[in-house]
Amino acid sequence: MQKNNPKITNAWCFYDWANSVYSLVITSTIFPIYYSAVATNPETQSTIVNFLGFNLESSVLFSYAVSGSFLIIALLSPFLTSIADYSGRKKLFMQLFCYLGSLSCIGLFFFTRDTFTLSVILFVLASIGFSGSIVFYNAYLPEIATEDQFDKLSARGFSMGYVGSVLLLIFNLAMIMKPEWFGIAADNKSLPPRIAFLTTGIWWFSFAQYSFYHLPGNVYNRKPQGSWILNGLKELQKVLQQVKQLPMLKRFLLAFFFYNMGVQTVMYVATIFGIEELHLEDSALILTILIIQLVAIAGAYAFAVLSGKYGNIRALIVAVVIWIGICIGAYFIRGEMDFYVLAAIVGTVMGGVQSLSRSTYSKLIPATTIDHASFFSFYDVTEKVSIVLGTLAYGLVAQLTGSMRNSILALIIFFVLGLIFLSMVRWKRAMATQQEMKATIVS
Numbered sequence: 001m002q003k004n005n006p007k008i009t010n011a012w013c014f015y016d017w018a019n020s021v022y023s024l025v026i027t028s029t030i031f032p033i034y035y036s037a038v039a040t041n042p043e044t045q046s047t048i049v050n051f052l053g054f055n056l057e058s059s060v061l062f063s064y065a066v067s068g069s070f071l072i073i074a075l076l077s078p079f080l081t082s083i084a085d086y087s088g089r090k091k092l093f094m095q096l097f098c099y100l101g102s103l104s105c106i107g108l109f110f111f112t113r114d115t116f117t118l119s120v121i122l123f124v125l126a127s128i129g130f131s132g133s134i135v136f137y138n139a140y141l142p143e144i145a146t147e148d149q150f151d152k153l154s155a156r157g158f159s160m161g162y163v164g165s166v167l168l169l170i171f172n173l174a175m176i177m178k179p180e181w182f183g184i185a186a187d188n189k190s191l192p193p194r195i196a197f198l199t200t201g202i203w204w205f206s207f208a209q210y211s212f213y214h215l216p217g218n219v220y221n222r223k224p225q226g227s228w229i230l231n232g233l234k235e236l237q238k239v240l241q242q243v244k245q246l247p248m249l250k251r252f253l254l255a256f257f258f259y260n261m262g263v264q265t266v267m268y269v270a271t272i273f274g275i276e277e278l279h280l281e282d283s284a285l286i287l288t289i290l291i292i293q294l295v296a297i298a299g300a301y302a303f304a305v306l307s308g309k310y311g312n313i314r315a316l317i318v319a320v321v322i323w324i325g326i327c328i329g330a331y332f333i334r335g336e337m338d339f340y341v342l343a344a345i346v347g348t349v350m351g352g353v354q355s356l357s358r359s360t361y362s363k364l365i366p367a368t369t370i371d372h373a374s375f376f377s378f379y380d381v382t383e384k385v386s387i388v389l390g391t392l393a394y395g396l397v398a399q400l401t402g403s404m405r406n407s408i409l410a411l412i413i414f415f416v417l418g419l420i421f422l423s424m425v426r427w428k429r430a431m432a433t434q435q436e437m438k439a440t441i442v443s
Contacts, residue, residue: 008144011214013157015137018207019098020161021168022130025200026105028267029289030172031123033282034193035062038113051117059404063269063395065120067388069127074384077135081377082236084136088222090373091215094136098208101129105201109194135380139373142362143219150359151307155300158355162293162300168203169293172196173286219370239374242366249364251425252313256357257382259320259418261390262327262411263353264383266346269394273330273404274339284336288343295347303352304359312360313427317419319353324415330408390414 025031039049039058047058056064084090104126111119145153175182176192184191243249274280274288307315322345329342358379365375390411397407 003144003146004149005144007214008216009149009153011211012137012140012144013153013160015133015208015211015215016157016161017164018204018211019101019130019133019137020158020165021200021203022101022105022126023161024165024169024289024293025172025196026108026123026126029169029286030176030193030196031108032062033285034111035123038111038116049116051120057399059269060395060399061120063391063398065124066127067391067395069124070131070384070387070391072124073128073131073135074381074388076132077380077384078236078374078377079233080132081135081139081373081380082233082239082371085371085373086222086235088218090136090139090219091212091217093373094133095208095212097129097132097136098212099129099205101126101133102201102205102208104129105197105204108197108201111194111197112190131380131384135376136373138358138379139376140215141358142365142372143216147363150362151304151312151356154355154359154362155304155351158300158351159297162297162351164203164207166290166293168199169286169290172199177283235371236374236377239369239371239378242369243375243378246364246366248425248427249361251421252360252364253378253382255316255418255421255425256361256379257386257418258414258421259316259323259353260357260383261386261393261414262323262418263350264387265390265394265411266323266326266330266408267350269391269404269407273408278333278336278339280336280339284339288339291340291343292347292350295344296351298351299348300351300355302348303356306352307356307359311427312356312363313422313425316353316356316360317422319349319356320415320419320422322349323353324412324419327408327412327415331405 036047036058039061040047048055049058049061051061080093084093104122107122108119108126111122141150141154172192172195175184175195179188179192180186182192274285280288303315303319306318326342326345326349329338329345333339333342361376361379365372369375393410394404394407397410398404401407
């Protein structure tokens with residue numbers, strides 16, 4: 001297949017446009033606020049909820065729900081990606097997870113106090129659908145573009161996601177703040193956010209069709225014979241042996257594991273932190289998220305430029321150092337304006353570290369391999385396990401100490417460990433090895 005085909009690369013980036021509304025509306029803004037309101041007893045103002053027979057603080061349950069969803073996908077990902085590689089059905093698996101996630105978001109339209117337990121389960125399924133589709137989506141990057149385009153294309157995908165999600169969020173915010181514009185009674189506080197969940201699922205499902213139409217279904221024209229499961233497991237074992245022989249890739253995964261624990265945990269609990277620790281109004285929280293999304297667009301491209309000039313690892317080291325400063329700042333902030341300033345800094349490095357991590361891993365994958373989904377399963381498992389442990393640690397520290405500020409401070413440990421392992425990645429040596437592989441292919 002011809003690489004750098006504009007139609008295909010645009011379709012690939014467009015899936016970010018389709019799925020990123022989940023990250024913004026469900027993970028970061030409207031759902032956490034609505035969840036917090038539903039979980040609060042209107043008579044006693046208690047935030048203790050019952051879930052499957054367990055009484056938990058609502059913020060702790062939210063953290064555990066995120067952890068549980070990513071633990072499930074971390075266990076499934078290696079097996080499913082190896083089957084997808086062997087069978088040449090990467091796009092099919094991507095579609096199945098996309099539909100699971102988008103339809104679960106649509107189901108959240110029915111989220112009320114009476115359906116609390118079912119709605120939390122739907123939230124978990126939506127998270128599984130989102131994260132499950134991403135691993136197959138990411139695996140397309142080294143197949144549709146040449147290495148010199150990885151950083152820019154990865155940044156463009158994230159940027160399109162930020163733009164698309166902001167547009168839908170603004171529409172939903174207009175409905176929440178001015179329901180009468182949409183023929184909704186002003187005292188009906190429940191319907192507008194539930195419509196937001198509905199529109200998120202429809203947006204994700206609908207726009208993904210453009211990507212699915214243009215993305216190739218079987219890049220290497222594989223023709224599977226025999227059991228997909230057994231041969232898929234053999235494929236996974238083969239890739240695992242290759243990973244063991246790539247020291248720089250292993251060091252990067254170790255670094256990514258630790259700094260991603262901090263990055264993703266901050267992103268998933270920032271809204272809950274603003275609600276419970278800073279007691280910010282909903283409007284202030286939404287404005288904060290908008291700031292982050294808009295600044296992240298520039299941040300993604302800025303770090304792509306920085307990596308082009310100084311190398312991927314050095315650019316990532318800069319990002320991680322800034323994240324350490326963010327955690328220190330979050331521990332001490334007290335007011336709304338401080339939160340806004342910190343949000344702008346978070347946005348700058350959020351887009352950069354996410355897009356650059358993806359493209360860096362793509363460059364470290366052997367140039368000779370065609371098992372990209374299997375290789376990206378290791379990246380995905382590393383990411384998901386780090387989110388599980390990060391959000392779990394955050395919830396435990398908050399539960400044991402009674403303060404989410406202590407949890408934020410504890411994240412510094414993860415960033416420091418990530419920084420240490422990043423400094424151990426010899427980028428020039430890894431790139432020289434890749435060039436040798438390419439020369440071997442050509443010869």
